[in-house]
Amino acid sequence: MQTTVLVIGGGATGVGVARDLALRGVEVTLVDRGALAAGTTGRSHGVLHxxxxYAEADPSDAAACLAENRVLREVAPACLDETGGYFLQLAGDDPDYFERKRAACADLGMSVETLSxxxxxxxxxxxxxxxxxxxAVPDAVxxxxxxxxxxAAAASEAGATIHTHAPVEGIRVxxxxxxxxxxxxxxxxxxxADAVVNATGPWAGRCAALAGVSVPMRPTRGVMVGVENPGVDAVLNRCRPPADGDIVVPRGDEAVLGTxxxxxxxPDDFERSEAEVARTVAECAAMCPAVDRPVRRTYWGVRPLYAPDEDGRDGRAISRGFALxxxxxEDAAGFLTIVGGKLTTYRKMAEATADRVCDRLGVSAACxxxxxxxxxxxDPAELDALCAAFGVDAPADGRGADA
Known part of the structure:
Protein backbone atom coordinates (compact mmCIF):
# COMPACT_ATOMS: atom_id res chain seq x y z
CA MET A 1 0.00 0.00 0.00
CA GLN A 2 1.11 3.53 -0.70
CA THR A 3 0.20 6.81 1.02
CA THR A 4 1.82 10.20 1.41
CA VAL A 5 1.52 10.40 5.21
CA LEU A 6 0.84 7.63 7.69
CA VAL A 7 -0.43 8.63 11.13
CA ILE A 8 -0.02 6.06 13.90
CA GLY A 9 -2.50 6.54 16.73
CA GLY A 10 -6.26 7.04 16.82
CA GLY A 11 -6.60 9.34 19.81
CA ALA A 12 -7.57 12.99 19.59
CA THR A 13 -4.16 14.16 18.37
CA GLY A 14 -3.80 11.44 15.75
CA VAL A 15 -7.23 11.97 14.21
CA GLY A 16 -6.66 15.70 14.48
CA VAL A 17 -3.46 15.37 12.44
CA ALA A 18 -5.25 13.21 9.86
CA ARG A 19 -8.06 15.74 9.54
CA ASP A 20 -5.71 18.71 9.27
CA LEU A 21 -3.55 17.09 6.59
CA ALA A 22 -6.53 15.81 4.60
CA LEU A 23 -8.08 19.29 4.57
CA ARG A 24 -4.80 20.58 3.11
CA GLY A 25 -5.11 18.08 0.27
CA VAL A 26 -2.51 15.63 1.57
CA GLU A 27 -3.12 11.90 1.10
CA VAL A 28 -3.18 10.44 4.59
CA THR A 29 -3.80 7.06 6.21
CA LEU A 30 -4.31 6.49 9.94
CA VAL A 31 -3.87 3.22 11.83
CA ASP A 32 -4.51 2.27 15.43
CA ARG A 33 -3.91 -1.00 17.23
CA GLY A 34 -7.41 -0.88 18.79
CA ALA A 35 -10.56 1.19 18.56
CA LEU A 36 -10.51 4.96 18.28
CA ALA A 37 -9.87 6.90 21.52
CA ALA A 38 -8.67 3.72 23.23
CA GLY A 39 -5.59 5.26 24.84
CA THR A 40 -5.23 8.37 26.96
CA THR A 41 -7.99 10.28 25.18
CA GLY A 42 -10.82 7.97 26.16
CA ARG A 43 -9.50 7.52 29.70
CA SER A 44 -9.19 11.17 30.67
CA HIS A 45 -11.55 13.02 32.99
CA GLY A 46 -12.72 14.93 29.91
CA VAL A 47 -12.41 18.50 31.19
CA LEU A 48 -12.17 21.20 28.55
CA HIS A 49 -9.70 23.34 30.45
CA TYR A 54 -2.12 26.00 34.91
CA ALA A 55 -2.34 29.79 34.88
CA GLU A 56 0.11 30.64 37.66
CA ALA A 57 2.57 27.79 36.96
CA ASP A 58 2.65 27.69 33.13
CA PRO A 59 1.05 30.80 31.61
CA SER A 60 1.98 29.97 28.02
CA ASP A 61 0.29 26.58 28.22
CA ALA A 62 -2.67 28.14 30.03
CA ALA A 63 -3.01 30.67 27.20
CA ALA A 64 -3.05 27.81 24.69
CA CYS A 65 -5.79 26.10 26.70
CA LEU A 66 -7.88 29.25 26.79
CA ALA A 67 -7.52 29.81 23.05
CA GLU A 68 -8.40 26.20 22.19
CA ASN A 69 -11.28 26.22 24.69
CA ARG A 70 -12.76 29.08 22.68
CA VAL A 71 -12.11 27.39 19.33
CA LEU A 72 -13.83 24.14 20.34
CA ARG A 73 -16.87 26.03 21.58
CA GLU A 74 -17.24 27.37 18.05
CA VAL A 75 -16.43 24.29 15.96
CA ALA A 76 -17.70 21.43 18.15
CA PRO A 77 -20.46 22.56 20.52
CA ALA A 78 -22.23 19.18 20.44
CA CYS A 79 -19.07 17.61 21.85
CA LEU A 80 -19.26 19.84 24.93
CA ASP A 81 -21.34 20.32 28.03
CA GLU A 82 -21.17 23.98 29.07
CA THR A 83 -20.90 23.32 32.79
CA GLY A 84 -18.58 26.11 33.83
CA GLY A 85 -16.06 25.49 36.57
CA TYR A 86 -14.98 26.66 40.01
CA PHE A 87 -11.73 26.68 41.96
CA LEU A 88 -12.54 26.27 45.64
CA GLN A 89 -10.45 27.62 48.49
CA LEU A 90 -11.20 25.62 51.61
CA ALA A 91 -10.38 26.53 55.19
CA GLY A 92 -6.67 25.87 55.62
CA ASP A 93 -5.82 26.34 51.92
CA ASP A 94 -3.23 29.01 51.11
CA PRO A 95 -5.01 32.31 50.37
CA ASP A 96 -1.93 33.62 48.57
CA TYR A 97 -2.17 30.76 46.09
CA PHE A 98 -5.77 31.76 45.38
CA GLU A 99 -4.68 35.35 44.74
CA ARG A 100 -1.85 34.24 42.44
CA LYS A 101 -4.24 32.11 40.43
CA ARG A 102 -6.82 34.88 40.18
CA ALA A 103 -4.20 37.37 39.00
CA ALA A 104 -2.72 34.91 36.51
CA CYS A 105 -6.15 34.18 35.02
CA ALA A 106 -6.85 37.89 34.68
CA ASP A 107 -3.47 38.40 32.98
CA LEU A 108 -4.53 35.82 30.37
CA GLY A 109 -7.68 37.80 29.59
CA MET A 110 -9.85 35.06 31.08
CA SER A 111 -13.30 35.89 32.34
CA VAL A 112 -13.16 35.11 36.07
CA GLU A 113 -15.46 35.92 38.97
CA THR A 114 -14.64 35.78 42.65
CA LEU A 115 -17.37 34.35 44.88
CA SER A 116 -17.68 34.16 48.62
CA ALA A 136 -15.65 30.91 38.58
CA VAL A 137 -13.87 30.04 35.31
CA PRO A 138 -14.97 28.96 31.79
CA ASP A 139 -14.20 25.24 32.14
CA ALA A 140 -16.47 22.77 30.34
CA VAL A 141 -16.83 19.00 29.95
CA ALA A 152 -12.29 10.98 12.10
CA ALA A 153 -15.41 11.66 10.05
CA ALA A 154 -14.04 15.00 8.88
CA ALA A 155 -10.75 13.35 7.91
CA SER A 156 -12.59 10.63 6.00
CA GLU A 157 -14.79 13.16 4.20
CA ALA A 158 -11.63 14.97 3.10
CA GLY A 159 -10.14 11.75 1.71
CA ALA A 160 -8.26 10.16 4.60
CA THR A 161 -8.33 6.40 5.17
CA ILE A 162 -8.72 5.07 8.72
CA HIS A 163 -7.92 1.54 9.87
CA THR A 164 -8.64 0.42 13.43
CA HIS A 165 -7.50 -2.83 15.08
CA ALA A 166 -4.41 -2.56 12.90
CA PRO A 167 -1.28 -2.65 15.12
CA VAL A 168 2.10 -1.48 13.86
CA GLU A 169 4.56 -4.37 13.89
CA GLY A 170 7.61 -2.79 12.31
CA ILE A 171 8.92 0.45 10.82
CA ARG A 172 11.27 0.30 7.85
CA VAL A 173 14.14 2.77 7.55
CA ALA A 193 4.81 6.56 3.08
CA ASP A 194 6.79 9.74 2.54
CA ALA A 195 6.23 10.74 6.17
CA VAL A 196 5.13 8.90 9.31
CA VAL A 197 3.66 10.61 12.38
CA ASN A 198 3.97 8.84 15.72
CA ALA A 199 0.94 10.02 17.75
CA THR A 200 0.76 7.07 20.11
CA GLY A 201 0.76 8.92 23.44
CA PRO A 202 2.35 6.92 26.29
CA TRP A 203 3.45 4.30 23.75
CA ALA A 204 5.45 6.84 21.71
CA GLY A 205 8.77 5.51 22.98
CA ARG A 206 7.93 1.96 21.95
CA CYS A 207 6.73 3.07 18.53
CA ALA A 208 9.84 5.18 17.99
CA ALA A 209 12.07 2.26 18.92
CA LEU A 210 10.66 0.35 15.94
CA ALA A 211 12.26 3.02 13.75
CA GLY A 212 15.52 2.85 15.67
CA VAL A 213 15.12 6.23 17.36
CA SER A 214 14.66 7.27 20.97
CA VAL A 215 11.72 9.08 22.55
CA PRO A 216 12.24 8.98 26.32
CA MET A 217 8.88 8.95 28.08
CA ARG A 218 7.89 9.35 31.71
CA PRO A 219 4.25 8.17 31.76
CA THR A 220 2.17 8.46 34.90
CA ARG A 221 -1.04 6.67 35.74
CA GLY A 222 -4.15 8.29 37.16
CA VAL A 223 -7.43 6.87 38.41
CA MET A 224 -10.89 8.21 37.70
CA VAL A 225 -13.66 7.14 40.06
CA GLY A 226 -17.32 7.18 39.02
CA VAL A 227 -20.00 7.65 41.68
CA GLU A 228 -23.68 8.57 41.53
CA ASN A 229 -23.90 12.30 40.91
CA PRO A 230 -25.45 13.99 43.96
CA GLY A 231 -26.46 16.98 41.85
CA VAL A 232 -23.17 18.64 40.92
CA ASP A 233 -23.51 20.43 37.58
CA ALA A 234 -20.15 22.22 37.30
CA VAL A 235 -16.48 21.19 37.31
CA LEU A 236 -15.09 21.60 40.83
CA ASN A 237 -11.35 22.09 41.30
CA ARG A 238 -9.48 22.43 44.60
CA CYS A 239 -7.61 25.73 44.61
CA ARG A 240 -4.22 24.44 45.69
CA PRO A 241 -1.14 23.12 43.88
CA PRO A 242 -2.15 20.01 41.88
CA ALA A 243 -2.54 16.97 44.13
CA ASP A 244 -4.48 13.72 44.37
CA GLY A 245 -8.25 14.01 44.41
CA ASP A 246 -8.61 17.64 43.40
CA ILE A 247 -11.28 17.58 40.68
CA VAL A 248 -14.95 16.58 40.39
CA VAL A 249 -16.41 16.33 36.89
CA PRO A 250 -20.16 16.04 36.28
CA ARG A 251 -21.20 13.58 33.57
CA GLY A 252 -24.96 13.28 33.63
CA ASP A 253 -26.05 11.04 36.47
CA GLU A 254 -22.43 10.30 37.35
CA ALA A 255 -19.71 12.37 38.98
CA VAL A 256 -16.16 11.46 37.98
CA LEU A 257 -13.60 12.05 40.71
CA GLY A 258 -9.94 12.41 39.90
CA THR A 259 -7.13 11.84 39.95
CA PRO A 267 1.48 1.84 29.98
CA ASP A 268 -0.16 -1.54 29.31
CA ASP A 269 0.70 -3.27 32.57
CA PHE A 270 0.62 -1.35 35.83
CA GLU A 271 -0.76 -1.68 39.33
CA ARG A 272 -4.26 -0.38 40.01
CA SER A 273 -4.19 0.59 43.64
CA GLU A 274 -7.33 0.46 45.77
CA ALA A 275 -5.60 2.89 48.12
CA GLU A 276 -5.52 5.46 45.31
CA VAL A 277 -9.24 4.98 44.73
CA ALA A 278 -10.02 5.52 48.41
CA ARG A 279 -7.71 8.55 48.61
CA THR A 280 -9.30 10.11 45.54
CA VAL A 281 -12.81 9.76 46.96
CA ALA A 282 -11.75 11.13 50.36
CA GLU A 283 -9.97 14.15 48.91
CA CYS A 284 -12.81 15.00 46.53
CA ALA A 285 -15.29 14.62 49.40
CA ALA A 286 -13.40 17.37 51.22
CA MET A 287 -14.69 19.71 48.50
CA CYS A 288 -18.04 18.04 48.02
CA PRO A 289 -19.06 15.70 50.87
CA ALA A 290 -22.00 14.28 48.90
CA VAL A 291 -19.66 12.42 46.50
CA ASP A 292 -18.52 10.14 49.32
CA ARG A 293 -20.76 7.30 48.24
CA PRO A 294 -20.38 3.79 46.82
CA VAL A 295 -18.04 3.52 43.84
CA ARG A 296 -19.85 2.61 40.62
CA ARG A 297 -16.73 2.06 38.55
CA THR A 298 -13.12 3.06 38.10
CA TYR A 299 -11.00 3.56 35.02
CA TRP A 300 -7.32 4.36 34.69
CA GLY A 301 -5.50 6.55 32.20
CA VAL A 302 -1.80 7.05 31.48
CA ARG A 303 -0.41 10.50 30.75
CA PRO A 304 1.97 10.72 27.76
CA LEU A 305 4.65 12.83 29.44
CA TYR A 306 7.91 13.47 27.60
CA ALA A 307 10.80 12.78 29.96
CA PRO A 308 13.09 15.73 29.06
CA ASP A 309 10.23 18.12 29.88
CA GLU A 310 9.82 16.47 33.29
CA ASP A 311 13.46 16.39 34.39
CA GLY A 312 13.90 18.31 37.61
CA ARG A 313 10.18 18.49 38.33
CA ASP A 314 8.80 17.15 41.57
CA GLY A 315 5.76 14.89 41.61
CA ARG A 316 2.71 16.83 40.42
CA ALA A 317 4.76 19.76 39.10
CA ILE A 318 4.53 18.38 35.58
CA SER A 319 4.34 20.07 32.21
CA ARG A 320 1.17 20.01 30.17
CA GLY A 321 2.86 21.40 27.08
CA PHE A 322 3.75 19.24 24.09
CA ALA A 323 6.88 18.32 22.20
CA LEU A 324 7.14 17.79 18.44
CA GLU A 330 18.72 10.31 14.01
CA ASP A 331 18.81 8.91 10.46
CA ALA A 332 15.04 8.56 10.30
CA ALA A 333 14.03 11.44 8.08
CA GLY A 334 10.29 11.68 7.57
CA PHE A 335 9.55 10.21 11.00
CA LEU A 336 8.00 12.63 13.51
CA THR A 337 6.71 12.17 17.05
CA ILE A 338 4.16 14.32 18.86
CA VAL A 339 3.97 13.79 22.65
CA GLY A 340 2.65 15.48 25.77
CA GLY A 341 -0.16 17.99 25.76
CA LYS A 342 -3.75 17.41 26.78
CA LEU A 343 -7.15 16.85 25.24
CA THR A 344 -7.99 20.57 25.27
CA THR A 345 -5.01 21.42 23.06
CA TYR A 346 -5.23 18.46 20.67
CA ARG A 347 -6.12 20.69 17.68
CA LYS A 348 -3.16 23.00 18.27
CA MET A 349 -0.86 19.97 18.56
CA ALA A 350 -2.26 18.58 15.31
CA GLU A 351 -1.77 21.91 13.54
CA ALA A 352 1.87 22.15 14.62
CA THR A 353 2.47 18.59 13.44
CA ALA A 354 0.73 19.10 10.11
CA ASP A 355 2.70 22.31 9.56
CA ARG A 356 5.98 20.42 10.00
CA VAL A 357 4.89 17.59 7.72
CA CYS A 358 3.76 20.01 5.04
CA ASP A 359 7.08 21.87 5.22
CA ARG A 360 8.82 18.58 4.50
CA LEU A 361 6.46 17.73 1.65
CA GLY A 362 6.52 21.19 0.11
CA VAL A 363 2.78 21.69 0.69
CA SER A 364 1.85 25.36 1.13
CA ALA A 365 -1.82 24.97 2.10
CA ALA A 366 -2.74 26.58 5.41
CA CYS A 367 -4.46 24.99 8.40
CA ASP A 379 -26.14 17.32 16.47
CA PRO A 380 -25.27 14.95 19.35
CA ALA A 381 -27.35 12.15 17.78
CA GLU A 382 -25.25 12.29 14.62
CA LEU A 383 -22.09 12.06 16.72
CA ASP A 384 -23.40 9.08 18.66
CA ALA A 385 -24.18 7.36 15.36
CA LEU A 386 -20.60 8.05 14.27
CA CYS A 387 -19.33 6.52 17.52
CA ALA A 388 -21.20 3.34 16.65
CA ALA A 389 -20.00 3.39 13.04
CA PHE A 390 -16.31 3.94 13.77
CA GLY A 391 -16.13 2.05 17.05
CA VAL A 392 -14.65 3.71 20.14
CA ASP A 393 -13.18 2.64 23.46
CA ALA A 394 -13.76 5.60 25.80
CA PRO A 395 -14.68 4.82 29.41
CA ALA A 396 -14.80 8.56 30.07
CA ASP A 397 -18.05 8.56 28.10
CA GLY A 398 -19.26 5.21 29.38
CA ARG A 399 -18.18 3.52 26.16
CA GLY A 400 -15.67 0.70 26.21
CA ALA A 401 -14.31 -2.18 28.23
CA ASP A 402 -13.97 -0.21 31.49
CA ALA A 403 -17.31 1.56 31.14
Missing part, protein backbone atom coordinates in the same frame (compact mmCIF):
# COMPACT_ATOMS: atom_id res chain seq x y z
CA UNK A 50 -10.02 27.10 30.51
CA UNK A 51 -6.33 27.33 31.39
CA UNK A 52 -7.05 28.29 35.00
CA UNK A 53 -5.55 25.05 36.29
CA UNK A 117 -18.24 30.75 50.16
CA UNK A 118 -21.92 31.53 50.59
CA UNK A 119 -22.26 32.66 46.96
CA UNK A 120 -20.55 29.48 45.75
CA UNK A 121 -22.90 27.29 47.81
CA UNK A 122 -25.90 29.08 46.34
CA UNK A 123 -24.71 27.86 42.93
CA UNK A 124 -23.35 24.50 44.09
CA UNK A 125 -25.31 23.46 47.20
CA UNK A 126 -23.32 20.21 47.40
CA UNK A 127 -20.06 22.09 48.13
CA UNK A 128 -18.66 21.84 51.63
CA UNK A 129 -19.34 24.58 54.19
CA UNK A 130 -15.54 24.80 54.47
CA UNK A 131 -15.38 26.72 51.17
CA UNK A 132 -14.20 30.22 52.00
CA UNK A 133 -14.22 31.60 48.46
CA UNK A 134 -14.12 30.43 44.86
CA UNK A 135 -13.12 31.47 41.36
CA UNK A 142 -15.94 17.39 26.63
CA UNK A 143 -17.01 14.03 25.23
CA UNK A 144 -13.75 12.40 24.10
CA UNK A 145 -15.53 9.81 21.94
CA UNK A 146 -17.69 12.36 20.13
CA UNK A 147 -14.71 14.65 19.58
CA UNK A 148 -12.55 11.86 18.18
CA UNK A 149 -15.19 10.48 15.80
CA UNK A 150 -16.08 13.97 14.61
CA UNK A 151 -12.45 14.47 13.62
CA UNK A 174 16.64 2.86 4.68
CA UNK A 175 19.34 5.34 3.69
CA UNK A 176 18.50 7.56 6.65
CA UNK A 177 14.79 7.88 5.95
CA UNK A 178 11.59 6.08 6.90
CA UNK A 179 10.23 4.09 3.96
CA UNK A 180 7.36 1.99 5.21
CA UNK A 181 5.44 0.54 8.13
CA UNK A 182 4.39 -3.08 8.61
CA UNK A 183 0.84 -3.23 9.95
CA UNK A 184 -0.95 -6.34 11.18
CA UNK A 185 -4.45 -7.04 12.41
CA UNK A 186 -7.31 -6.17 10.10
CA UNK A 187 -4.96 -4.59 7.56
CA UNK A 188 -2.01 -7.00 7.38
CA UNK A 189 0.00 -4.95 4.90
CA UNK A 190 3.10 -2.83 4.49
CA UNK A 191 2.27 0.85 4.06
CA UNK A 192 4.86 2.88 2.19
CA UNK A 260 -3.72 10.49 40.98
CA UNK A 261 -0.26 10.66 39.44
CA UNK A 262 2.10 7.71 39.81
CA UNK A 263 4.98 6.90 37.47
CA UNK A 264 4.66 3.64 35.53
CA UNK A 265 7.14 1.66 33.46
CA UNK A 266 4.62 0.00 31.17
CA UNK A 325 10.21 15.76 17.52
CA UNK A 326 11.68 15.46 14.03
CA UNK A 327 13.93 12.40 13.87
CA UNK A 328 15.85 13.36 10.72
CA UNK A 329 19.02 13.90 12.76
CA UNK A 368 -8.27 25.19 8.21
CA UNK A 369 -9.29 23.46 11.42
CA UNK A 370 -9.70 26.47 13.73
CA UNK A 371 -12.74 27.90 12.00
CA UNK A 372 -14.25 24.91 10.17
CA UNK A 373 -17.07 23.22 12.12
CA UNK A 374 -16.69 19.51 12.74
CA UNK A 375 -19.30 17.06 11.45
CA UNK A 376 -22.27 16.87 13.79
CA UNK A 377 -21.15 20.13 15.40
CA UNK A 378 -24.67 20.83 16.61
Missing amino acids: SGAR GAELRERVPEATPAVERAL VSPSRLVVAN ADGAVTGVDVGGTLDATIR TSVAVDD LDHAA RTADRPLPGAD
